[in-house]
Amino acid sequence: MSPHDLVLHRLQHLASTSLNMHLAPGELAALTRLDEVTGLDSLAILEFVSAVEKEFGFTLEAGELRVDFLADLPALAKYIAARPGPAC
Amino acid sequence: MAPQPSRPLVTPKDIVWLTLLFPATWLTRLLPLSWLYPLGDALAASRAALLRRSRKGLLRALSAGLDADPASPELHAIAAQFIRNRILCHLDDLLIVHRFPDLHWPNVEVVHLDYLTQALSAGKGALLLNGHFYASRVAKRYLAATGFRSLSVRNHAPPYWAVGQFGNRFLRQRFTAFLGAVLGDEVSSSDPDCSLKMLARLRAGGLIDYYVEARISREQVTRRVLGRDRTYAAGFLHVARLAGCPLVPMRCAGNSRRLRIEFGEPFELQDAPDRRTFVETNMAVILRNLEEQIKSNPAEWYLWAS
Secondary structure (H helix, E strand, C coil): CCHHHHHHHHHHHHHHHHCCCCCCHHHHHHCCEHHHCCCCCHHHHHHHHHHHHHHHCCCCCHHHCCHHHHCEHHHHHHHHHCCCCCCC | CCCCCCCCCCCHHHHHHHHHHCHHHHHHHHCCHHHHHHHHHHHHHHHHHHHHHCCHHHHHHHHHHHCCCCCCHHHHHHHHHHHHHHHHHHHHHHHHHHHHHHCCCCCEEEECHHHHHHHHHCCCCEEEEECCECCHHHHHHHHHHCCCCEEEEECCCCCCCCCCHHHHHHHHHHHHHHHHHHHCCEEECCCCCHHHHHHHHHHCCCEEEEECCCCCCCCEEEEEECCEEEEEECHHHHHHHHHCCCEEEEEEEEECCEEEEEECCCECCCCCCCHHHHHHHHHHHHHHHHHHHHHHCHHHECCCCC
16 A cells, blocks of 8 residues: 555545544445535535544644545545654 | 515615615715714614614514613613614614725724734634624724735625515625625635635635624524524534634624724634534533623624514
8 A cells, every 4th residue: 555545544444533434345445526515515524634644643734724635535534644754 | 596576676775775776876975074974973863763662573682682671771772772783783884885095983992802813813813703793894904004904704695584575686785795895804604615615714824704693504503682583504613623723702882983892802723522522611601702792782783682
């Protein structure tokens, strides 16, 4: 598994738990866009941000605190995997 | 929002909106300030006198909230001042939108600004806990003009029950835009990025102006405040928790000619073993403070009639 895939897998888990989605493993692998999740609201995204920052040990910059940046899980995984440090 | 078929075609609220958005706007643009203030005072006094006999609903709400006799002269004085404040608040809104550079803030008292500056000195921003006071908007603009710019969180689609079909169809959007222009720097509570924008502002060391009586949130609490059960949004607590920012209570009174802004000692959020207890514990403290603020100056709080 590449670092990108590893991070993506962790993000999918984080999304599933922080957004209370309780997905089956097959559904989890198919989760790529948070903005397509039913009932996702501003507060739910905040929970996801909190979980991501805690899991990967960094703080998102102000310009990154946008739903369109955070909702695309493969793109977010690519961004996190490319960050310097022990995130993945 | 589509108008409800059962609503009347035109209501008094529609007339108020129409007056504000058109003739009052034209007058505000044209007349000198030295004419506008006396005009506002005269209108406020005449409106308070005109409504002397028809303000039973307001007196009932004040009586229940303040646990006072509805026939008492003190309560009638509060009701009259409440009505005058409403007119003067409309005037200030018009002045902010159309004559802002002309405002000179002749008489402003800011009490305990040190609470705010100390809260901001940690670099984690601060959440101003404001209430729906008549002077809140003008206070926000005064603070912005003096270096304390804040982002307001606002419900862009509140249920205006008193608005008729005409107001809903032709005035509502304009009125929403007008209030947006009054606030100047705002985010809609229904914006999917709302919490993230709040967090970004706090992390940049900035200020959020938050109205505690807000109701729109996935997470709410219901508590007895001012004599009846009311529901409050609690989502802002999670934004503050994540930002690690202090919450600074703020009380505003008066208008652009005589404005008083008082900051209270900042609240530090109390940790709790679970999410629900966290919300209940912290909201209890915040709402107790709000209730005390309103009771100490009831004519300044404009949600009595709602």
